[in-house]
Every structure is written in structure tokens, then in C-alpha cells.
Amino acid sequence: MTIFQQKRLVKTFYLILFLFIPLIVHLGFIQLVHGNEYKQKALEQRSLKVALEDVPRGGIFDRSGERPLTMGNREPRVVIFPEIILDKEKAVEKLSLILGRKPEELARYFEGRAGFLPFTLDYRQARQIKETGIPGLMVEEIYFRYGPAPLAAHVVGHLGPISDQAKLERFNNLGGKRYQLTDLVGKSGLEYFYEGQLKAGEPNNSARAYVDVYRNLIAGLGIQIENDRETGRLDVVTTIDADIQQRVEKVMDERVQRGAVVVMDARNGDLLAMASRPNFNPANIALSLPGDKDTFLDHCTALYQPGSIFKVVVAAAALEEGLVKPSDTFVCLGEKDHLISCWHKSGHGPITFEEAFAQSCNPVFAELALKLGAEKLIVYASAFGLESQTIIGYPVPGDKRQDMGLIGQPYNLVNSSIGQGPVLTTPVQLTAMMNAVVNDGVYIQPRLVKGLRDEKGRFKSHFPMGSSQKVISCETARELKRLLNLVTSRGVGKEAAVPDYGSAGKTGSAELAGGSEKVNAWFCGFAPSERPRYIVTVLVEEGISGGATAAPVFREIMEGILLPLH
Structure with a gap:
């Protein structure tokens, strides 16, 4: 070898060494700094894992952020790792005796992947399973x-x-x-709307068995419980008050087969309760599938004719426009009236406007609607939020059947004045409308979700309180509140009167198609009558009337939710 070749060889060696130094340093850095991390990942790739929750997802909480609306709970279950159980037949036999189940019923679980069994355990059974000492068979609490x-x-x-x-x-x-x-994914409601945020990348808690290539437990590692891992899930924090929601649902289970109840915080437009019947249990959807076709319909956001509750809008518009005073006198001829028949068939005779409001006299409101004209009535209905189906944080698709513009079509105005004909509203919309009266004529957009937070409790996004707009003057709102008090004190809504607190509101009885004697019965009101705290709307499908059917439900709910304030 010549000197020239030797020099070239040395240069090549140093060049290669120079190129490899960064790689060697990097590998050394990985070994020193991240060695344990990569070692752990390698072990995890060979491990067997069982999630200790049935569905790894973020929670859906009430307004406190502490109480899950799903009412999830932890229950002890048998966790099995079939691949590391050496004598499966013996394990099945022992488990069969403890659980009181046939061996063939249990055997199939020992042929599949690691998981937990669907059988509930009492304390004695849990203790006996632990005492078997069979590797790969254990008892752990599962979050459902x-x-x-x-x-x-x-x-x-x-x-x-x-x-x-x-x-x-x-x-x-x-x-x-x-x-x-x-995987299970959201099919309706908040589970559906926030699927991408609720979904977890992995379980929060799990049981992991560390095994070698022969599926033997690795000495010193064995089976470990991993807790509080970051999973990428977010929680949804709603405005619902769990105590109020429970009260509402209890009353509905006793008194409402089909319908809806909405409770709103009068101070800010937050929805504190939304309950719909018929109900279903999301833990077992299969039981509800053969039931009523409306079982999965959220009646709180569905469209209905509001009946006489719409008279609140007519009254607000007529008072605001100076077309009527409380003492103005009208004449009601009952079922013979030339404009529209009254529910009071013999007629009220001469009647003041304030009495007509308290007694829900149809001809008086038909006359006022004609004086107002369709255009102004449409403007006021829209200002009261009866064309906005938006709920902050709850992106329910709007129902295009709602069109207040139809009030202006020929022959629609008179029927519209009493909340029939083309007038369609949701229980949530009527609740927000009544809240505008309570808040001195200021309409506040309803809100259902406060925000999304991560696993450390930090809010990643907020949904601010709803925007507001002035709908009517303070004077008109004050007069309306007085009239609404007359409904419960001496009018058709006496059954909605709440002792000790006082209440006010409006009844509604919306006729059903087909000439049925039944109606969709409504009551929408507030309490206490002084400094109102809650707005409650009750809808009972196929009732007798708003005053007879919905008003007592309103009273019972209000009595329950006002008591803690007292």
C-alpha cells in the first residue's frame, strides 16, 4: 500500500468517524435519558391489557362539574387474562361454583381476549375469587x-x-x-354532538399483564393496575342542575306519560333541567327499541302548537303599541262569536282586557291580533325568540317547519292569535320567551353547555352566557307580569299557584288533529312571583286542559325546587 493510499484510508476513517459521532451521541442520549421510557414501551407492546371502564370517554357533568348526568358507578367484576391461565378447565370449574353459573356459560370467556365478565359480584363472591390464587384471574372495580x-x-x-x-x-x-x-360512539344528544372531544385515546384505568414471548408473567412485574393516565378525552360541563333535574324527572314519572318539562335560571338563561317522556335508559337501548316511536325524541326541542301561551306575545305587542289598556272593555259571545269561538261556550259577556287575559278569552285576542296586523305580530314573535331554535352548546338542527311568516298568509291571523294554525314553538323557546318578560323585557338566548375541560379540570373552551336584546319596554314587561299573576290568583291557572312563594304564568290548550277531545296541555310560568328565580314550562300531551293538567305539574315541580332556597 502506498503512502498516498494510506493517507486516503486515514481520511476516510476520520470522515466516517465524524459522520457517526452525532449518531453515537444521540444513541447514548437516548440510552441515558429515555432508556427506561423505551424499555417500558417495549414491555407494554408485549403486555395484555384490560380497560377498567366499559366505555373510555370523557364525562358529561351537571353545572357543578362534579356530578355526572350519566350517574356512572363502579362495580366489582371478574377480570380474566385467558392467555396466561394455564389450566382453563380448572379455572372455569372453580368460577362456576363461586358464581353459581354453568361451566359452558363461562367457558367461552376463557377462549377469547382479556376482558371482564358481565356478571355482578357480591362481597362473598369477590373474596372467594381472590382466594383461588389463579394467575390471570382477579377481581377489580369497573367504571360503568x-x-x-x-x-x-x-x-x-x-x-x-x-x-x-x-x-x-x-x-x-x-x-x-x-x-x-x-368502539361505541355517540348516536344522539351531547354524546353525538361532542363525539370527537369525548372520545378517549386509551382507558384512564386499566389492568396490564406483563408477559414474555411464551405468555408467562414476567417476574417482578406480573399484573399491575395503571391509574390516572392521560387519555386525550375532554369532559362536557352542562348548565343542568342535577338536583332540579332529579326532581323534575320524579314528578314526570308519576304524572306525565308523554311530554316535556324545561326549567330555566331566570337570572341568566341557563337551562337547569330538560326532561322528556317517554324515557329510555342509555345503558340498555335494546329495551327501548320496540317501544313508542317517539321514545328517542327530545320533546323539549320538538315543535308544537303552543295554544294560549302565545297570547303572551299578542298581549305584549298590543300593550307596547298602545292598542290596549288593562281596563279596556270587550264583548265575548262564546261559541257564537263572529271571529272565533271561546272555550267558555256561553261567553264571558262584557270583559276587560286584564280579565280576558286571566280567563284566556279567545275572541278578545283575535280582535287584538286583527288590530295589530300580521306583520307586527310576526316581528314581536321573532323578537321573543320564537324563530330561533339555537341553544348555546347544544347544536340541535333547526326544524324548518317553524315559520312565523305563515301568520301573514290569508285566514291564518285569527287562529295564530291563540297559538293554533301555523304557529309552532318548542318548550325551550316558550321558556326563553317567558324569561324575557321576567327580565324587564330583555330576551336572553338559552344556554345548555358551560364548556369543555381536560382531565386536569382545566377548561379548554367556554360557552359564554347567551346574548341579550331588548324586546319590550320595562313598563310593558311590568304590566305583563301583573297580568300573569292574575292567571294564577283568579284565572284559569289557579292550580299553578305555589303557596308561600307566589307564582305567575299562562295556560295553553292546543287542539289535536282528528277532532279529539284531548289537547296538548301547557303551563309556562315563573316563581317566586316577587324576584323570580325559575322559569318552568310544562307540556303534557293528550291532557284535559292547561289549567287542569299542566298547571298542577308546574306547581309540584316549583314546590320541590323552591324549597332548598327557602
Whole structure:
């Protein structure tokens, strides 16, 4: 070898060494700084894992941020790792004796993947299973998302499977989170609207078995419980008050087969309760599928004719425009009236406007609507939020059947004046409308969600309180509140009177198609009558009348939710 070749060889050696130094330094850095981390990841790749929660998702909480509306709970369950159980037949036999179940019923769980069994355990059974000492067989508490009596089922929604490969691909494009066909996803309500935020990348708590290539437990590691891992899930914090929601649902279970109840905080437009009947249990959707076709319908956001509750809008417009004074006198001829028949068939005769409001006299409001004209009535209805189906944080698609402009079509104005004909509203909208009267004529957009927070309790996004707008003057609002008090003190809404607190509101009885004697019975009102705290709207489908059917439900709910304030 020549000197020239030797020099070139030395230069090549140093060049290669120079190029490899950064790589060697980097590998050394990884070994020193991240060695344990990569070692742990390598172990985890060979491990077997069981999620200690049935559905890894963020929670849906009430306004306190502490109480899950799903009413989830922890229950002891048998956790099995079939791959590391050496004598499966013996394990099945022992478990069969403890659980009191047939061996063939249990055997299939020992042939599949690691998981937990669907059988409830009492304290004695849990102790006996632990005492078997069988590696790969253990008892752990599993968190179940839905408890036996979840709240606000229609608002929270329910989960279901991903039905096909195309939908799986759409879910995987939501925003970085990976889905499998075996995952459960939101099908309705908040579970659906916030699917991408609620979904967890992995379980918060899990049991992990560290095994070697032969599926033997690694000495010193064995099976470990991993808690409080960051999973990428977010919680939804609503405005619902769990105590108020429970009270509402209890009353509805006793008195309302079909209908809705909405409770709003009069101070800020927050929705404190939304309950719909018929109900369903999201923990077991299959039980509800053969039931009523409206079981999964959220009646709180569905469209209905409001009946005489719409007279609040007519009265507000007529007072604001100076077309009527409380003492003005009208004549009601009952069912013979030339404009529209009155529910009081013999007629009220001469009647003042304030009495007509208290007694819900149809001809008087038909006459006022004609004086107002359709155009102005439409403007006021819209200003009171009866054309906005928006609820902050709850993006329910709007129902295009709602069109206050139809009031202006020929022959519609008279029927519209009593909340029939083309007038369609939701219980939430009527609640917000009444709240505008309570708040001196200021309409506040309803809100259902306060924000989204991460696993450390930090809010990642906020939904501010609803925007507001002046609808009527303070003077008109004050007069309306006085008239609404007359309804419960000496009018058709006496059954809604709340002792000790006072209440006010308006009845509604919306006729049903087909000439049925039944009506959709309404009451929408507030309490206490001085410094109102809550607005409550009650809808009972196929009732007798607003005063006879819905008003007593209103009173019972108000008595329950006002008591803690007292």
C-alpha cells in the first residue's frame, strides 16, 4: 500500500468517524435519558391489557362539574387474562361454583381476549375469587358509564356501534383519534354532538399483564393496575342542575306519560333541567327499541302548537303599541262569536282586557291580533325568540317547519292569535320567551353547555352566557307580569299557584288533529312571583286542559325546587 493510499484510508476513517459521532451521541442520549421510557414501551407492546371502564370517554357533568348526568358507578367484576391461565378447565370449574353459573356459560370467556365478565359480584363472591390464587384471574372495580337511573337521557344521548367501514373511516378523520369497529360512539344528544372531544385515546384505568414471548408473567412485574393516565378525552360541563333535574324527572314519572318539562335560571338563561317522556335508559337501548316511536325524541326541542301561551306575545305587542289598556272593555259571545269561538261556550259577556287575559278569552285576542296586523305580530314573535331554535352548546338542527311568516298568509291571523294554525314553538323557546318578560323585557338566548375541560379540570373552551336584546319596554314587561299573576290568583291557572312563594304564568290548550277531545296541555310560568328565580314550562300531551293538567305539574315541580332556597 502506498503512502498516498494510506493517507486516503486515514481520511476516510476520520470522515466516517465524524459522520457517526452525532449518531453515537444521540444513541447514548437516548440510552441515558429515555432508556427506561423505551424499555417500558417495549414491555407494554408485549403486555395484555384490560380497560377498567366499559366505555373510555370523557364525562358529561351537571353545572357543578362534579356530578355526572350519566350517574356512572363502579362495580366489582371478574377480570380474566385467558392467555396466561394455564389450566382453563380448572379455572372455569372453580368460577362456576363461586358464581353459581354453568361451566359452558363461562367457558367461552376463557377462549377469547382479556376482558371482564358481565356478571355482578357480591362481597362473598369477590373474596372467594381472590382466594383461588389463579394467575390471570382477579377481581377489580369497573367504571360503568351509565348507572341504573341516569339523568336527562334525551339531552345526554346514547351510544351505539359503528355500523360499517365507511363510517369508521369518517370517525378516524374527526381529529387524530383512532377508532375501531368495536368502539361505541355517540348516536344522539351531547354524546353525538361532542363525539370527537369525548372520545378517549386509551382507558384512564386499566389492568396490564406483563408477559414474555411464551405468555408467562414476567417476574417482578406480573399484573399491575395503571391509574390516572392521560387519555386525550375532554369532559362536557352542562348548565343542568342535577338536583332540579332529579326532581323534575320524579314528578314526570308519576304524572306525565308523554311530554316535556324545561326549567330555566331566570337570572341568566341557563337551562337547569330538560326532561322528556317517554324515557329510555342509555345503558340498555335494546329495551327501548320496540317501544313508542317517539321514545328517542327530545320533546323539549320538538315543535308544537303552543295554544294560549302565545297570547303572551299578542298581549305584549298590543300593550307596547298602545292598542290596549288593562281596563279596556270587550264583548265575548262564546261559541257564537263572529271571529272565533271561546272555550267558555256561553261567553264571558262584557270583559276587560286584564280579565280576558286571566280567563284566556279567545275572541278578545283575535280582535287584538286583527288590530295589530300580521306583520307586527310576526316581528314581536321573532323578537321573543320564537324563530330561533339555537341553544348555546347544544347544536340541535333547526326544524324548518317553524315559520312565523305563515301568520301573514290569508285566514291564518285569527287562529295564530291563540297559538293554533301555523304557529309552532318548542318548550325551550316558550321558556326563553317567558324569561324575557321576567327580565324587564330583555330576551336572553338559552344556554345548555358551560364548556369543555381536560382531565386536569382545566377548561379548554367556554360557552359564554347567551346574548341579550331588548324586546319590550320595562313598563310593558311590568304590566305583563301583573297580568300573569292574575292567571294564577283568579284565572284559569289557579292550580299553578305555589303557596308561600307566589307564582305567575299562562295556560295553553292546543287542539289535536282528528277532532279529539284531548289537547296538548301547557303551563309556562315563573316563581317566586316577587324576584323570580325559575322559569318552568310544562307540556303534557293528550291532557284535559292547561289549567287542569299542566298547571298542577308546574306547581309540584316549583314546590320541590323552591324549597332548598327557602
